[in-house]
Amino acid sequence: MNSDEESNTSSSSRVDKGKGKAQAEPTERTPLLGSASAGGSSSEVDNTSFSHPRRNIRSTLLNVFLGTLLLCIVAFLVVALLTWTYVSRTADLSPEEVLQRAVVFEGPKKVSVLNTTWTEGMWVNVEGRMGVDAGSVVGVNSDPEGGDSFVRNIWKSFGRWGIEGLHEVTLAARIFNASLNTANSRYGGPYTLCREAWRLGYVAVRAEIADVDVQGGRLKGSSWRHMLRRKMDDVKASVKLQIPPLPGLPQPGKNTPFPSVSELITLRNFTLSTISDELYLRCLSKVSLASNESAPIPIASVRSKAFNLTYPNITLEISGGVLPLPTNSLPLLSTFISRYLSALSNAIVISTPLVPDLTVEADFPPPEEKPRILRNVTIHDMKIKPGNTFLASGTVFARVVLPPGMHVGLDVKKVLPDVLVFDGEVPESAQNALGSRTPPPRRPLPDPLPEKAFGHIRPDDWLVSRCVAVVPEDDEGAAFAVTAKIVDVPLEVLPGRHQEFSDFVGKVIFGRDGAIAGILGTADVGVLVQGLPLDGPEHEDGMVLSGLPFKGSVRIGKKSMLSDYWTQSADHWLDASHHYLKTTQG
Structure with missing residues (x-):
């Protein structure tokens, strides 16, 4: 087995010989870690293999950077170009064009008075809203008819995006005086x-x-x-x-x-009262929102409480006091009150220190119904003396009732009645016969004379009167009982009414309970109003209210007619009256 391995090794060596240094084949005995020479050769190979990716990364990063820079430059140029196109469209716009095309006003929703002591006017803070349609100024609003091209829509979209990013602007101006100058002098x-x-x-x-x-x-x-x-x-x-x-x-x-101011200002009700010797006025006016011949005289100073804007009317609650009146104001004030009590309107002028040059002419409206100031008028213990002229004596009694809402202290100092005497109660048809007549010294008789009227009583001078406050009824203002004595005041038989007078005398003398005499007329009253600031001793008797109408009745008995002539017979009294009638007729 060893011989086989050796032969294989030798054969391999022979095969690789001549081709450089051959690399030994790994065997079971080959170490896992190579020698130092083998390791050095391996690192060279690794360094060579890693150098190529690094060069690729640097190249990629450089390309990305250059591409991004190019894109930023292009984007900047595009934004700059778009901005220039927007700015160029607004550079030549005048303020007039901006106001006409893009500015919308709303309000004022609140007006606050800050200072009223400024000699040249007043300071007010006006709050409102002003909107600017920037899209219409720049021209980037969408075409409602869709007539814009694709490129123009993109251009407008960028413009709207820029306006939304701006979000808000600030307009700063120095404080300046805004003077009102009208183009026409008549304004x-x-x-x-x-x-x-x-x-x-x-x-x-x-x-x-x-x-x-x-x-x-x-x-x-x-x-x-x-x-x-x-x-x-x-x-x-x-x-x-x-x-x-x-x-x-x-x-x-x-x-x-x-509409005129008199059509816009309607007095709903008012209250006039005396508190601690001062006269206070409270009135409730209804604002749905007129000239005086004499110079205006300041009468009252009033203030209005805070109010809300309501539909269809604005309700103002006003309170104030009567100002000290100058000496020459009494005739005008007397006329004002007399006209009001006669259910006639009065011309007034309204002004305010907040706007010194503003004066508003208006009508102070009369009450819906003519007030009955003098009530329950009668003559107590009336006596008539015959002679060359018939003379009447007695105590005039009247109840003075102010209109609802007027709780004012009064002192009636003097009265001057102008009376028509009737045979029986005053007919309803006669109540309009007096009309509106002139103040003292003497009023003309009504023409034509009322039915059943036969006599006329009018003192030559004022009658001193006494005034006592009484408890008013629920639907009344302040009430007073007034009495005045008349002594030997001539009873004038009206022209053409001698027969009526003779019939009345016959009823008195031959009637069991005498006869009823109706009285109808007007009275001038000198009244001192508690709390009304009048200066000077000439105003001790207050002001004069003229032409206050009244109606009443009095029962005249036989003793009243015979009076101081009780020792004489009734026939003698009738003879005296017939002699008087013949004398006046002759």
């Missing part, structure tokens, strides 16, 4: 300007600002958006704002006139 007042704008249906505003700074991102931001900045100088813009329809008001435009 000098704010209210007149509003009326004209309502007639046209729009407001054309031209604003001029020295400079405006527009920058991307938030104010004082530090992001990349802040690098996008543009400063605009001498900005002039004209804005035409359409007036939207407002509930409760006519449609603006088409030469539609704006």
